[in-house]
Amino acid sequence: MTGEILETTAVEARAVAAAEIVVPAGESGHGHGGVATLLTVAAVVAAIIGFRAAIVSNSASNSWQTALRTEVKRSAAAMGDVRLLYEAELPVALRILEARTIQAELLAAAQQQSGPARAALVMEANVQSQIITALSPSSDLATNTDYSLSSGGFDLGKALADLRSQNPDLVSLNPDKLESSGDQQAHKAQLLTLTLIPTSFSALLGVLAQPLKRRRTLLLRLGAVALGIGAILALAVEAAA
Amino acid sequence: MIAPDSAAGLRAERRFDLVAAVLIGAIAILAAVLSVVQMSSSQDANRADLESARLAADLSARIAVSGEAIDSAGGLQQAALMVGMEAVAREEAGLQYDDPGSSAIGAAEQSAYKKLQAELADTSATTGGAPVDPYTAGLLNATTQQLIAEVREQNHQVDLGNAASFSEQLAVLGLSFLALSGVLTGLAAVLRESRGGRIALSAACLMAGAAGLLAILAFL
Numbered sequence: 481m482t483g484e485i486l487e488t489t490a491v492e493a494r495a496v497a498a499a500e501i502v503v504p505a506g507e508s509g510h511g512h513g514g515v516a517t518l519l520t521v522a523a524v525v526a527a528i529i530g531f532r533a534a535i536v537s538n539s540a541s542n543s544w545q546t547a548l549r550t551e552v553k554r555s556a557a558a559m560g561d562v563r564l565l566y567e568a569e570l571p572v573a574l575r576i577l578e579a580r581t582i583q584a585e586l587l588a589a590a591q592q593q594s595g596p597a598r599a600a601l602v603m604e605a606n607v608q609s610q611i612i613t614a615l616s617p618s619s620d621l622a623t624n625t626d627y628s629l630s631s632g633g634f635d636l637g638k639a640l641a642d643l644r645s646q647n648p649d650l651v652s653l654n655p656d657k658l659e660s661s662g663d664q665q666a667h668k669a670q671l672l673t674l675t676l677i678p679t680s681f682s683a684l685l686g687v688l689a690q691p692l693k694r695r696r697t698l699l700l701r702l703g704a705v706a707l708g709i710g711a712i713l714a715l716a717v718e719a720a721a
Numbered sequence: 722m723i724a725p726d727s728a729a730g731l732r733a734e735r736r737f738d739l740v741a742a743v744l745i746g747a748i749a750i751l752a753a754v755l756s757v758v759q760m761s762s763s764q765d766a767n768r769a770d771l772e773s774a775r776l777a778a779d780l781s782a783r784i785a786v787s788g789e790a791i792d793s794a795g796g797l798q799q800a801a802l803m804v805g806m807e808a809v810a811r812e813e814a815g816l817q818y819d820d821p822g823s824s825a826i827g828a829a830e831q832s833a834y835k836k837l838q839a840e841l842a843d844t845s846a847t848t849g850g851a852p853v854d855p856y857t858a859g860l861l862n863a864t865t866q867q868l869i870a871e872v873r874e875q876n877h878q879v880d881l882g883n884a885a886s887f888s889e890q891l892a893v894l895g896l897s898f899l900a901l902s903g904v905l906t907g908l909a910a911v912l913r914e915s916r917g918g919r920i921a922l923s924a925a926c927l928m929a930g931a932a933g934l935l936a937i938l939a940f941l
Contacts (some may be wrong), residue, residue, distance in 0.1 A: 507745045529824040530756065537760060544771040555782030558857045562786050566793045574800055577840060582833040600822025601829060626858040632836070633844035641852040651854050655775065667763045674759045680753035682744025706844065 514700045518686035522707050526679045529672055529714050537669035543662030550655040557650035565621075565636065573622035573634055576615050577619045581632065583608035671717045681709035737914045737922070744906050744925055751932050752899050757941045759892035762885045769882035776875040781870060790848045797841040806835035823846035871937035888939045895935035 583605045590601035616623050625643075627635045644651050685703035689696040728936030815824030818915030905925035912918030 484923045526753070533760065537764060540764065541767055544768055548771050548778070549773050549927060552778050553925055554856065555778055558860055559782055559785055562789055562857070562861065566789050570793060574797065574841075576802065578833075578837060581837045581840065585829040585833040585836070586826065589825055589832075593825055595821075597821040598849075600820075601825050604826050620890075629840075629843050629847070631840055631843040633840040633842075634846075635847045635850075636844060637847040637850035637853050640857065644751070644854060644857060653857075659772075659775075662768070666768065669764065670757070670761050670770040673760050675755075676753040676756060677750065680749040683749040684743075687746045687749070688739075691735060691742050 482686065494686060496592045512690075514696070515686055515689050518689070518700055518703045518707065519683060522679055522683040522703070525675055525707060525711050525714075526683075529676055529679065529710070532714070532718070533669045533672035533676075536665050536672060540665035540669060542661045543658050546659035547655040547662060550653050550658055554650065554653040554655065557653070558644070561640065562589060564642050565643055569619065569639070570634075570636070572615055572619045576612055576619055576622040577633070579611040579615075581607040583612065635665060668717060675710045675714040675717065677710070678706045678713065682706035682710065734914045737918070738924060740897055740926075741906055741910055744902070744922070744929060745827050747929055747933075748899055748903055748906070751929060751936060752896065754897065755932065755936050755939070757858065758936060759889055759896065762889035762892055765887035766882050769878045769885060773875050773878035773882060776871060776878060779927055780868065780871050780875065783863040783871070786857075787863040794845040794848065796836070797845055801834060801838040801841050804830060808834050820940050848868075859892075872895045880932045891935050891939035895932040895939065898928045898932040898935065902926075902932065 529678035586601045586605040586608065590598050590605065593601055621627055621634055621639050627639045629635055682703040682705075685699045685706060689703065692699060808827050810827070811830060815821065815827055829922030849858040853861070858887050902925045905921045905928060909918045909921035909925060912921060
């Protein structure tokens with residue numbers, strides 16, 4: 481019986497001590513709801529910001545990936561057109577140009593010759609003429625006067641430009657623009673993640689408000705301010721971009 | 722009357738709660754910082770990898786297309802030279818067999834060779850010229866110096882990508898330490914002011930410190 485009385489007295493003494501040391505007068509029991517609210521709101525805001533930053537970052541990666549695919553597509557299209565002109569069209573046009581030039585010189589020489597020499601020159605000129613006649617239908621480069629230079633050669637620049645303009649969608653591909661768009665989105669994602677720092681600082685203040693009961697109100701207010709700053713900065717980043 | 726040991730115990734308990742609270746707050750801030758570093762490093766690595774891949778694709782196209790233009794110019798001059806060689810051969814054969822027809826053809830071809838050489842030189846000069854779009858013109862007119870500079874830049878981007886990946890790995894390691902620190906703090910909160918609780922809290926502090934160090938290393 482005496483032991484029970486002593487034990488009860490000891491427990492009461494601990495309770496009194498707790499009240500004196502831990503809880504300042506006038507603040508006992510208040511603020512738990514505030515701490516819980518601040519921490520919950522901070523967690524929700526941080527989750528929303530983190531989710532949004534992840535989406536924007538993913539969008540930046542997509543833009544960069546698209547830029548790479550566009551680069552490959554653009555270079556393949558250009559290589560295809562260059563090969564078509566230089567490997568398929570130019571050799572035929574070159575043979576026609578050779579035949580034309582030789583034929584012209586042979587006919588000019590024939591005007592100044594007579595007898596067997598003239599006959600041989602005319603015959604050889606006819607050979608070149610046959611070559612021109614046979615090959616010309618298959619060479620737009622050699623027959624289209626738009627591609628003729630005043631010196632007698634071909635304007636490969638113009639021919640290639642016309643060839644490329646047959647697929648304007650492939651010419652207008654611009655991976656630099658896509659990459660630049662990705663850079664902007666990446667920058668936005670980074671700014672959004674930076675707003676997590678004031679938000680997490682508000683969580684720190686909220687957690688500290690739990691044991692530091694004497695300064696709980698101040699800490700909760702500061703936490704709310706930090707949280708507000710984080711949220712406003714995140715909204716500003718969203719609005720600016 | 723209050724027993725002195727009771728008051729001391731409550732003070733220790735309060736200190737324990739304070740340390741745990743500070744640790745939780747520090748974990749929250751470090752998590753935010755490491756997230757920023759991790760996302761930034763990840764993006765840098767991603768961009769550098771893609772840029773190096775883009776440059777590799779561009780280099781491949783430049784080498785192939787500029788090589789095509791150079792080969793074509795050489796091929797055109799060879800074609801003109803072949804006409805000239807044939808002209809000389811015909812002239813020699815005409816003299817050798819006293820064939821005036823062959824000699825006349827050879828002379829005419831010799832004249833044609835000179836004209837053809839000039840025509841083909843003009844043709845080669847139009848490679849990559851207006852009105853070709855700037856991108857294709859850049860491929861056709863790429864010089865060896867430009868290609869070397871692009872290879873250097875491509876290698877630089879690969880190095881940047883590797884460095885950013887390393888930073889990202891450090892940040893992820895830091896986040897792992899933070900997760901461990903969070904778990905240990907939770908364990909300490911359950912065990913309270915016992916020997917096990919103090920050990921758990923100390924280990925959590927250590928883990929959070931390591932995460933902070935990793936955040937600094939990843940940022941540098």
